[in-house]
Amino acid sequence: MTLTSPLAAIGRAFLALLASFGRIVIFAGQVFVLAPRRPFYLRECGQALVQIGWFSLPVVGLTAVFTGGALALQIYSGGSRFNAEAVVPQIVAIGMVRELGPVLVGLMVAARVTSSIAAEIATMKVTEQIDALVTLSTNPMKYLTIPRVLAGTLTVPLLVGIGDIIGVMGGFMVATGQLGFNRAGYIQNTVDFLTLPDIASSLVKGAAFGFIATLIGCYQGMRSGRGAQGVGAATKTAVATASVLILAANFLLTSLMFSQ
Amino acid sequence: MIALTGVEKTFGANRVLRGVDLQIARGSSMVIIGGSGTGKSVLLKCVLGLVSPDAGRITLDGEDVAHAERDAFLARFGMLFQGGALFDSLKVWENVAFRLLRGARKRPKAEAREIAIEKLRRVGLRPEVADQLPGELSGGMQKRVGLARAIAAEPEIIFFDEPTTGLDPIMAGVINELIREIVVEMGATAMTITHDMTSVRAIADNVAMLHGGLIRWTGPVADMDATSDPYVQQFIHGRAEGPIASVR
Numbered sequence: 001m002t003l004t005s006p007l008a009a010i011g012r013a014f015l016a017l018l019a020s021f022g023r024i025v026i027f028a029g030q031v032f033v034l035a036p037r038r039p040f041y042l043r044e045c046g047q048a049l050v051q052i053g054w055f056s057l058p059v060v061g062l063t064a065v066f067t068g069g070a071l072a073l074q075i076y077s078g079g080s081r082f083n084a085e086a087v088v089p090q091i092v093a094i095g096m097v098r099e100l101g102p103v104l105v106g107l108m109v110a111a112r113v114t115s116s117i118a119a120e121i122a123t124m125k126v127t128e129q130i131d132a133l134v135t136l137s138t139n140p141m142k143y144l145t146i147p148r149v150l151a152g153t154l155t156v157p158l159l160v161g162i163g164d165i166i167g168v169m170g171g172f173m174v175a176t177g178q179l180g181f182n183r184a185g186y187i188q189n190t191v192d193f194l195t196l197p198d199i200a201s202s203l204v205k206g207a208a209f210g211f212i213a214t215l216i217g218c219y220q221g222m223r224s225g226r227g228a229q230g231v232g233a234a235t236k237t238a239v240a241t242a243s244v245l246i247l248a249a250n251f252l253l254t255s256l257m258f259s260q
Numbered sequence: 261m262i263a264l265t266g267v268e269k270t271f272g273a274n275r276v277l278r279g280v281d282l283q284i285a286r287g288s289s290m291v292i293i294g295g296s297g298t299g300k301s302v303l304l305k306c307v308l309g310l311v312s313p314d315a316g317r318i319t320l321d322g323e324d325v326a327h328a329e330r331d332a333f334l335a336r337f338g339m340l341f342q343g344g345a346l347f348d349s350l351k352v353w354e355n356v357a358f359r360l361l362r363g364a365r366k367r368p369k370a371e372a373r374e375i376a377i378e379k380l381r382r383v384g385l386r387p388e389v390a391d392q393l394p395g396e397l398s399g400g401m402q403k404r405v406g407l408a409r410a411i412a413a414e415p416e417i418i419f420f421d422e423p424t425t426g427l428d429p430i431m432a433g434v435i436n437e438l439i440r441e442i443v444v445e446m447g448a449t450a451m452t453i454t455h456d457m458t459s460v461r462a463i464a465d466n467v468a469m470l471h472g473g474l475i476r477w478t479g480p481v482a483d484m485d486a487t488s489d490p491y492v493q494q495f496i497h498g499r500a501e502g503p504i505a506s507v508r
Binding site: 039041124127128129131132134135136137138 | 305308309310330331334335337338339341342343345346347348358359362363364409
């Protein structure tokens with residue numbers, strides 16, 4: 001043990017992180033290269049669209065409605081300190097659409113979909129189903145990864161759009177039911193305040209987060225170790241990695257789209 | 261003919277294959293025996309390209325498999341995996357007809373289903389099984405479905421990885437008979453990995469013993485009992501004493 005040992009350990013961890021990031025980038029590159037090439041597995045794409053999009057709706061809706069309601073209460077409470085209670089509709093709208101809607105939906109998808117994809121593919125690897133695919137002349141990247149990544153990239157923006165609307169409605173219900181806001185006025189303020197770039201940014205973030213969530217699930221599943229422990233580790237790493245990357249991507253996209 | 265020359269494979273510090281030389285004649289049934297962890301499955305996966313050898317050459321009818329066109333190469337193979345490796349989300353018939361539902365050998369769905377049911381019948385399963393999910397079947401039935409999938413596209417070469425592991429003696433006998441019948445009927449080249457001596461005697465034309473990363477002995481199954489090779493003798497009689505360490 002020398003004085004430089006801790007530095008060496010940090011260096012090794014950093015290099016491992018960079019190597020891991022590099023492997024993810026190469027994996028993403030393979031997706032872009034293979035996606036436009038035949039064969040196309042339309043049935044698998046359809047199933048992934050339903051699994052990722054449709055079945056995520058309840059959790060997305062519930063998350064959004066409670067967040068929108070809580071946001072309205074917080075803004076009202078905070079705003080009342082300097083007589084700005086009236087801005088609740090505008091702040092709920094911009095908060096949900098620009099930031100909370102995409103991020104919360106992204107994180108919910110990471111929790112529900114990334115974990116499920118990673119566990120499913122890791123189990124397939126452990127039980128030799130991935131090898132079986134290869135021996136049946138089927139590229140696992142084309143058959144397993146591309147349908148899921150495509151479905152994530154297409155459906156998560158829709159989920160974000162729906163989450164935004166439900167979140168705003170959550171704020172509306174609390175504001176009009178509990179805080180005494182006028183219904184027509186609340187809706188009018190929301191509609192007037194939101195701009196097209198706000199909505200577009202929300203959907204772009206949704207597409208990016210959907211891509212990340214599904215890509216990482218597939219990547220970690222394909223790299224799973226042996227046995228139940230390998231499947232568990234792949235699932236845990238997938239959710240943690242996807243969540244961190246979604247939050248990092250959110251910062252990056254917000255900086256690109258909204259920094260003056 | 262499948263020919264392996266000087267095939268080596270190392271995982272970390274573990275040298276699994278140390279220069280395997282082996283030839284499997286067209287239409288013959290070769291069984292590779294050896295203790296657990298001796299690299300039998302790795303050898304098989306090297307031939308299929310699922311694992312890349314570190315050194316050596318593997319040829320199929322004289323063509324280096326490393327340079328073969330993958331889809332055309334794999335289309336010549338069928339494989340029964342140790343655990344069946346059936347796709348959980350697909351019905352039994354969709355598993356069996358997997359290759360017939362996509363890719364170069366794609367057939368209309370109804371025809372693929374008909375072929376799948378015929379192959380299921382061939383391995384002794386009723387047509388009703390076709391619409392069940394793999395998870396609803398017993399281990400023996402899953403093995404048979406795996407066998408039906410391996411033969412569905414009528415491959416020239418079939419690999420069997422521990423075909424009777426985990427089965428009761430009666431079901432193991434049924435699977436052994438099926439493998440022998442199918443291989444003879446189809447005229448396929450077969451390569452089987454097992455440490456079940458009953459399977460060896462039922463399936464093999466030729467036997468090769470893998471130990472310490474090398475083929476220790478190879479020859480016709482009829483010569484196996486008479487060989488003086490101490491590794492083979494210890495293995496086939498299941499003795500604890502001999503050149504193969506019982507603690508590994």
